[in-house]
Amino acid sequence: DQQVKQNSPSLSVQEGRISILNCDYTNSMFDYFLWYKKYPAEGPTFLISISSIKDKNEDGRFTVFLNKSAKHLSLHIVPSQPGDSAVYFCAVNTGGFKTIFGAGTRLFVKA
Amino acid sequence: DVKVTQSSRYLVKRTGEKVFLECVQDMDHENMFWYRQDPGLGLRLIYFSYDVKMKEKGDIPEGYSVSREKKERFSLILESASTNQTSMYLCASSTTRQGSNQPQHFGDGTRLSIL
Numbered sequence: 001d002q003q004v005k006q007n008s009p010s011l012s013v014q015e016g017r018i019s020i021l022n023c024d025y026t027n028s029m030f031d032y033f034l035w036y037k038k039y040p041a042e043g044p045t046f047l048i049s050i051s052s053i054k055d056k057n058e059d060g061r062f063t064v065f066l067n068k069s070a071k072h073l074s075l076h077i078v079p080s081q082p083g084d085s086a087v088y089f090c091a092v093n094t095g096g097f098k099t100i101f102g103a104g105t106r107l108f109v110k111a
Numbered sequence: 112d113v114k115v116t117q118s119s120r121y122l123v124k125r126t127g128e129k130v131f132l133e134c135v136q137d138m139d140h141e142n143m144f145w146y147r148q149d150p151g152l153g154l155r156l157i158y159f160s161y162d163v164k165m166k167e168k169g170d171i172p173e174g175y176s177v178s179r180e181k182k183e184r185f186s187l188i189l190e191s192a193s194t195n196q197t198s199m200y201l202c203a204s205s206t207t208r209q210g211s212n213q214p215q216h217f218g219d220g221t222r223l224s225i226l
Contacts, residue, residue, distance in 0.1 A: 004153075006153075009151070032212045034214055036214075041120075041219065041220075042219050042220075043115070043201055043203070043217030043218050043219050043220055044154070044201070044217050045217070046214035046215070046216075049212070049214065051212070089153060089154065093211075093212050095211065097142055097159055097161050097167075097205075097207075098156065098159070098169075099156075099215060101146075101153045101154040101155075102153050103151055103152055103153040104153050
């Protein structure tokens with residue numbers, strides 16, 4: 001049973017518009033959430049994170065929102081650029097060194 | 112900057128072979144991980160290690176073993192390769208020296224095909 005779900009396998013957005021990637025989790029005890037970005041033929045790289053004591057964290061064009069009551073987080077990219085085209089993984093640190101990853105969402109940003 | 116190096120980008124092996132995947136990190140990280148990535152399934156943890164000679168099973172350890180004889184090196188071993196182990200394998204490392212929620216740093220992956 002997947003504890004971290006990314007229900008959209010892919011998303012296509014026009015350059016300059018907002019990209020919104022969504023993620024749901026099942027365990028209300030999870031307290032630290034991360035987003036990773038992966039280009040083809042490369043390993044994932046850390047993008048942004050958020051602790052459960054916050055509901056928003058912003059880093060340049062990237063903002064992560066956390067809705068604890070809904071057990072939902074989202075990544076907003078504004079404005080989207082063609083170089084943002086990649087697979088985005090939502091992840092949860094469970095403590096005890098383990099991280100659980102979602103299945104990923106492939107973002108296409110069209111020029 | 113952290114560098115995680117996986118010894119091979121592409122590897123082709125035959126069923127029944129013993130396969131070794133090597134990973135080295137250069138940042139003195141305590142924790143190292145092996146994942147496999149399959150379409151629609153994301154990254155699934157095979158094994159991890161939080162110290163030299165220590166290892167813990169992840170979510171899908173069957174058919175795999177690991178070795179961590181030195182802090183910088185973490186090896187994944189397929190004892191007798193099977194076709195369902197064809198996958199992308201990713202190694203990662205992390206530290207808890209700056210707190211418990213540090214992100215993982217990944218290598219570029221090894222695409223392994225078992226024929």
